Amino acid sequence: MEELYGGMEGGGTKFVCAVGTGLGEIIDETRFPTTTPDETLDRAIVFFKKYTLTAIGLAPFGPLELNQDSPAFGSIASTPKSGWSHADILGRFRAHFNLPMAFDLDVNAAAFGEYHWLPKNRRLFSLVYITIGTGIGAGVIVNGKVVHGLTHPEAGHMRLPHDRHKDPFPGICPFHGDCFEGLANGPAIGKRWGQPADTLPEDHPAWDLEADYIAHAVSNIIYMLSPQRIVLGGGVMERLQLFPLIRLKVREILNDYIASPTMTGSMSGYILPPGLGKRSAILGAMAMAKYLTK
Amino acid sequence: MEELYGGMEGGGTKFVCAVGTGLGEIIDETRFPTTTPDETLDRAIVFFKKYTLTAIGLAPFGPLELNQDSPAFGSIASTPKSGWSHADILGRFRAHFNLPMAFDLDVNAAAFGEYHWLPKNRRLFSLVYITIGTGIGAGVIVNGKVVHGLTHPEAGHMRLPHDRHKDPFPGICPFHGDCFEGLANGPAIGKRWGQPADTLPEDHPAWDLEADYIAHAVSNIIYMLSPQRIVLGGGVMERLQLFPLIRLKVREILNDYIASPTMTGSMSGYILPPGLGKRSAILGAMAMAKYLTK
Numbered sequence: 001m002e003e004l005y006g007g008m009e010g011g012g013t014k015f016v017c018a019v020g021t022g023l024g025e026i027i028d029e030t031r032f033p034t035t036t037p038d039e040t041l042d043r044a045i046v047f048f049k050k051y052t053l054t055a056i057g058l059a060p061f062g063p064l065e066l067n068q069d070s071p072a073f074g075s076i077a078s079t080p081k082s083g084w085s086h087a088d089i090l091g092r093f094r095a096h097f098n099l100p101m102a103f104d105l106d107v108n109a110a111a112f113g114e115y116h117w118l119p120k121n122r123r124l125f126s127l128v129y130i131t132i133g134t135g136i137g138a139g140v141i142v143n144g145k146v147v148h149g150l151t152h153p154e155a156g157h158m159r160l161p162h163d164r165h166k167d168p169f170p171g172i173c174p175f176h177g178d179c180f181e182g183l184a185n186g187p188a189i190g191k192r193w194g195q196p197a198d199t200l201p202e203d204h205p206a207w208d209l210e211a212d213y214i215a216h217a218v219s220n221i222i223y224m225l226s227p228q229r230i231v232l233g234g235g236v237m238e239r240l241q242l243f244p245l246i247r248l249k250v251r252e253i254l255n256d257y258i259a260s261p262t263m264t265g266s267m268s269g270y271i272l273p274p275g276l277g278k279r280s281a282i283l284g285a286m287a288m289a290k291y292l293t294k
Numbered sequence: 295m296e297e298l299y300g301g302m303e304g305g306g307t308k309f310v311c312a313v314g315t316g317l318g319e320i321i322d323e324t325r326f327p328t329t330t331p332d333e334t335l336d337r338a339i340v341f342f343k344k345y346t347l348t349a350i351g352l353a354p355f356g357p358l359e360l361n362q363d364s365p366a367f368g369s370i371a372s373t374p375k376s377g378w379s380h381a382d383i384l385g386r387f388r389a390h391f392n393l394p395m396a397f398d399l400d401v402n403a404a405a406f407g408e409y410h411w412l413p414k415n416r417r418l419f420s421l422v423y424i425t426i427g428t429g430i431g432a433g434v435i436v437n438g439k440v441v442h443g444l445t446h447p448e449a450g451h452m453r454l455p456h457d458r459h460k461d462p463f464p465g466i467c468p469f470h471g472d473c474f475e476g477l478a479n480g481p482a483i484g485k486r487w488g489q490p491a492d493t494l495p496e497d498h499p500a501w502d503l504e505a506d507y508i509a510h511a512v513s514n515i516i517y518m519l520s521p522q523r524i525v526l527g528g529g530v531m532e533r534l535q536l537f538p539l540i541r542l543k544v545r546e547i548l549n550d551y552i553a554s555p556t557m558t559g560s561m562s563g564y565i566l567p568p569g570l571g572k573r574s575a576i577l578g579a580m581a582m583a584k585y586l587t588k
Contacts, residue, residue, distance in 0.1 A: 021517050063553065077553050127444045140519070142436045149420045149520030157551060158514045159455050175551040216453055223452045224518050225434070227441030256453060257469040259357065259371050260444050 003054040007285030008044050009106055010060030010089070010110065012081055012134070013079055013256050014042055016282045017047045022290055029282075037087035045096050055100040057288030059109030059281055060089050062137070066104065066148050074103050077151075080174075100293035106281045107131050108146045110274070111139025113284025119276045124228040128221055129280065130155065132214065133234035136181040140225065156181035160216040167192075184213040186236050202241055211242050215249030218271060222254065222263070233274040240273065247271050297348040301579030302338050303400055304354030304383070306375055306428070309334055310576045311341045316584055323576075331381040339390050347541070349394040353403030353575055353583030354383050360398065360442050366396050371445075374468075393588035400575045402440045403424050403434025404568070405576025408525050410571045410585065418522040422515055423574065424449065426508065427528035430475040434519065450475035454510040461486075461503055478507040480530050496535055505536050509543030512565060515558070516548065527568040534567065541565050 002021045003253035012018055020026035031045050040235040048056060063077040074090025090103045104112070108144050111129035118124060127141045136156030140147040147153060157179045163172070169192040173182030182188060193206050199205050211229050232246070247267040254263055262270050274280045296315045303310040308327050314320035324341050328334050342350060357371040370385025384397045398406070405423035412418060423436045430450030434441040441447060451473045456465070463486040467476030476482060483491035487500050494500050512524055526540070541561040548557055556564050568574045 016413050085573060097453055126441075126451055138518070142441055143439055145437055147420075147436055147519060150522055150556055151520050151552055154517045156517075158517045159547065161453050161455055175549045176547075210421075220452045221518065223448045223450075224432070224515065225441060226445050226447050228444055253453065255469045258448060262444055282368060 003287035004051055005286045006048045006051065006053045007061070007109075007282050007287075008022055008048075008056070008058050009109065009282040010034070010040075010044075010058070011045050011106060012061045015044060017044050018282050018286060019048070019051050019053065020286055022286065026179055026283075026286075034085050037092075041087075041089065041092050045093065045099040048097070051103035053097070053099055053289075055102070055289040055293040056093065056097060057102045057104075057109065057285035057292070058089055058093060059104055059106045059288065062105045062107075062152060063154070064103070064105050064152065068150055070200045091214040100289075102285075102288035102292040103155075104146060104288060105137070105139065105152050107137040108139040108152065109282075109284035109288055110233065110280035111231075112142050112146055113276050113280040113282075113287055114229075114274055115141045115144070116284070116287045117280075121187070126225065126227045127229045127231065128225065129231045129274070130217070130221075131216075131219075131231065131234035132184065132186075132232065132236040134186050136234075138221070140227075142225070155217070155221070156185070158217060158220060160213060160220070167242075180213060180217045184210055184217075184236075189236070199235065202239070207239060207242060208245065210236065211249055214242065215246045215253055218246065218250050219253040222250070222258070226258075230271045231274050231280075232271065233278075233280060237273065243271065243273065244268075298345055299580045299583035300345065300347045300350040301403075301581075301583055302341045302342075302350070302352050302354070303403065303575040303578050303579055304328070304334075304338075304352070305400060306355045309338060311338050312576050312580060313342070313345050313347065314580055315410070316580065320577075320580075329538055330377050331383075331386075335381075335383065335386050339387065342391070347391070347393055347583075349396070349583040349587040350387065350391060351384055351396040351398075351403065351579035351584075351586070352387060352580040353398055353400045353582065356399045356401075356446065357448070358397070358399050358446065360446055363581050371484070394583075396579075396582035396586040398440060398582060399431070399433065399446050401431040401576035402433040402446065403576075403582055404527065404574035405435050405525075405578065406440055406575075406586075407570055407574040408523075409435045409438070410578070410581045411574075420521045421523045421525065422519065422521045423525045423527065423568070424508075424515075425528035426478065426480075426526060426530040428480050430479050430528075431515055432515070434521075436519070449515070450479075452505060452511060452514060454514070461549065474507060474511045478504055478511075478530075483530070491530065496533070501533060501536060502539065504530065505539035505543055508536065509540045509547055512540065512544050513547040516544070516552070520552075524565045525574075526565065527572075527574060531567065537565065537567065 018029040065072040075088040129139045138155035171178030171182030312323040348582030361365040369382040432449035465476030
């Protein structure tokens with residue numbers, strides 16, 4: 001009998017749980033709204049109890065406590081999401097399952113999923129996955145491993161050039177105003193233009209400005225890490241017309257400074273939508289269960 | 295007899311070569327100006343030939359070709375430094391020494407040196423070394439390894455917020471104008487204020503502005519990588535009064551967003567001058583020879 005792995009993608013509005021044999025082979029899946037930690041995690045646990053699993057990968061929204069030496073390891077840190085501050089995700093699962101478990105941020109799971117999605121002979125050793133939706137975050141893979149540090153990266157809060165003549169919008173981040181997330185997440189687009197981002201037509205100037213901020217963030221990531229691939233996912237990036245705009249602007253910003261054929265070419269194989277579509281994080285959570293719990 | 299390792303730090307104005315048994319134990323050292331590749335590398339080779347070495351670590355200025363699958367691996371890429379474009383550093387050494395050799399960028403060697411300088415029981419798994427002098431660059435250690443990607447990081451060319459009301463100086467980077475390096479390297483300070491940076495008094499407003507740009511770059515690096523330590527070296531950072539200013543500004547920029555005691559504290563143990571002083575790169579090159587050639 002093939003081994004079964006469980007994966008949980010715990011988002012701020014909905015949870016997805018899946019069971020399968022690996023990337024792309026899912027035998028059961030469920031999704032439900034994020035309510036209280038008690039109710040939401042119990043629903044996930046009841047779902048996984050139906051199966052004899054080898055391991056579980058847990059990938060909730062952050063910020064998370066990922067320091068294994070901390071007594072709070074496995075829990076959510078302080079979050080504005082009501083009721084979820086300090087919710088002990090891993091502890092609750094451990095009370096129900098005597099199984100190896102992996103625990104990481106949802107966007108890190110998505111990066112890990114995109115990393116594992118490539119066939120072994122084409123595997124990259126470094127990759128950055130950026131989600132641009134209600135929030136903005138990035139998962140970073142270096143040498144095949146998800147990057148953690150003191151905490152986890154929070155690339156959505158990078159500061160970028162903000163030309164207030166061109167874009168007087170002050171940004172909406174409660175901590176930083178006009179950081180990347182404050183200028184470019186879905187709610188910022190909606191507030192800047194006075195209508196929800198998803199109702200803006202394709203030829204609205206919103207998208208050129210959006211591509212500008214994303215291109216600056218992507219360029220900074222290239223300068224900092226020189227990753228082999230940059231994957232852009234999340235709700236905002238479902239506007240696929242952003243991709244060619246972003247590639248063009250990244251090339252303009254880099255201005256042929258980095259003498260790599262990838263950086264001076266079309267970048268159409270470099271800055272990409274997720275290979276796993278909207279399923280990078282849930283499939284990545286399963287990949288975490290399969291590959292990171294040995 | 296103890297094993298001897300050679301290290302070469304090849305800068306744009308001078309080369310340093312050293313032989314020793316490891317970090318901090320140097321038995322011979324020489325330094326000479328950077329002239330032509332032929333003359334400069336021959337001087338280095340003649341120096342190393344005096345010893346029976348176990349391995350050599352080569353850490354020249356960049357940009358470098360670090361892709362081991364490339365026929366140009368081991369050489370300098372296109373550089374404005376006259377005569378040095380495509381100089382084959384590693385090939386020239388291989389023609390003279392049948393020894394294991396490590397090859398990486400000078401700033402990566404400095405990062406590796408700072409990483410190895412800590413005693414094993416206090417070793418960090420992630421660290422960023424930023425040099426701020428005539429140029430600006432960063433070496434990144436993640437999980438104990440120097441980060442490479444498509445090429446090597448070029449963090450000096452990150453774009454930062456630039457308030458042209460406060461600082462109308464357009465920047466001096468020939469590729470990007472007002473990138474981090476264009477706004478904040480030594481020559482930029484000199485040009486902005488009309489006198490060489492090293493002649494500016496300690497209370498000159500130049501230093502507050504300089505700390506501002508450095509703090510924004512450091513904050514972006516924290517957001518992107520969450521490193522366990524940030525080391526700031528190079529000529530500009532010899533102005534030690536910059537350190538408390540930078541720490542204060544980083545805290546202001548982060549605004550307690552990252553709930554780590556390190557990020558909400560004084561940062562006096564987090565943003566630091568090099569433990570190895572001006573010798574991070576040469577000692578790092580020797581550490582590369584010792585630890586990366588096995």
